[in-house]
Amino acid sequence: MEKRRLGTIEVSPIGMGCMAFSHGYGEVPAEGYALEAIRRAYDYGCTFFDTAEAYGGQQFWPGHNEQLLGKAVKGFRKEVVLATKFHFGAVSFENDAQVEHIIREHISLSLKHLDTDYIDLYYLHRISRQIPVESVALSMGKLIREGIIRAWGLSQVSGETLRRAHEVTPVSAVQNIYSMVERDCEAEVFPYALQHGIGVVPFSPVASGLLSGRITAETDFSHSDDVRKFVPQLTRKNIEANEPLLAQLHDYADRKQATMAQVSLAWMLHKYPNVVPIPGSRNQERILENLGAWNVTLTDAEFAELEQTLDSIEIHGHRGIVEFEGDSMQQWNREK
Numbered sequence: 001m002e003k004r005r006l007g008t009i010e011v012s013p014i015g016m017g018c019m020a021f022s023h024g025y026g027e028v029p030a031e032g033y034a035l036e037a038i039r040r041a042y043d044y045g046c047t048f049f050d051t052a053e054a055y056g057g058q059q060f061w062p063g064h065n066e067q068l069l070g071k072a073v074k075g076f077r078k079e080v081v082l083a084t085k086f087h088f089g090a091v092s093f094e095n096d097a098q099v100e101h102i103i104r105e106h107i108s109l110s111l112k113h114l115d116t117d118y119i120d121l122y123y124l125h126r127i128s129r130q131i132p133v134e135s136v137a138l139s140m141g142k143l144i145r146e147g148i149i150r151a152w153g154l155s156q157v158s159g160e161t162l163r164r165a166h167e168v169t170p171v172s173a174v175q176n177i178y179s180m181v182e183r184d185c186e187a188e189v190f191p192y193a194l195q196h197g198i199g200v201v202p203f204s205p206v207a208s209g210l211l212s213g214r215i216t217a218e219t220d221f222s223h224s225d226d227v228r229k230f231v232p233q234l235t236r237k238n239i240e241a242n243e244p245l246l247a248q249l250h251d252y253a254d255r256k257q258a259t260m261a262q263v264s265l266a267w268m269l270h271k272y273p274n275v276v277p278i279p280g281s282r283n284q285e286r287i288l289e290n291l292g293a294w295n296v297t298l299t300d301a302e303f304a305e306l307e308q309t310l311d312s313i314e315i316h317g318h319r320g321i322v323e324f325e326g327d328s329m330q331q332w333n334r335e336k
Helices: 031-044 064-072 074-079 096-114 133-145 159-166 189-196 207-212 236-241 243-256 260-271 284-295 300-312 327-335
Strands: 004-006 009-011 048-050 081-086 119-124 149-155 173-175
Touching: 009 081, 031 064, 031 284, 064 074, 064 081, 064 096, 081 096, 081 173, 096 119, 096 133, 119 133, 119 173, 133 149, 133 159, 149 159, 159 189, 207 243, 207 260, 236 243, 243 260, 243 300, 260 284, 260 300
Parallel strands: 048 081, 081 119, 119 149, 149 173
Antiparallel strands: 004 009
């Protein structure tokens, strides 16, 4: 397993998204099971764990997921890279000092929840229409110089926003939606990131489970805390319409003696040297299966064949990059 870099930070080639242990995918597992899952991932070789201050859902509270992750890695904190994210919420821009004050308030809580004195990678979860990204970049630069964070990143941003931020304080990572069925980042984000040594951290790299082949048109997402009911690719109509892609992916998986999810992850690892996906799951076996994708190697010929297949198949239920804070729920409501 070769390590990868997010800016100057070295991580395992696949990380672990921890949100599902607090909310988002139906009933959450018991705390003991979640702690064991994170520790098993570390034992397997995963050194990159992702959370956010907002991950708490209906059952818990903001910061719950950070607390869980901090508790899980306490015995090996210095050996792993922890990433978390913050939102501005409803606030109007006054000046750079005000922005810095808000960020410091948020990071103070995250440090407490994670039970650590520094955060490796600190993301702005979504761009605010009221707060200039350049002002955020200035504050992040101060936090880096003070050693409170090692690096900073952005989530769900365009190439232009990334450029504006990076020119103020170098960005180490961009966490955007990216998968075989969500390839918007290939136009601007990946080229800029490759040119400037920025890592790209895809969330939902297995398309909320669609590319695992385990979701069918009959899969029930009716649980009140299951965000998949808002994912357009997972409507009955679009699952059926995307069957040609799933059939092809199943064929590749059989040939590679791997799972469909592993092939979809191996595809992006082969395509970009700066990509570090963070698949999330609440199931320990699925977590280890996803990490095992770093052992699935595609030849150049196999990769080219996959690329040709993807370019020739129409994808149904496009989500895209939702850049601004608050827009995600509006988009989900429209899809409903």
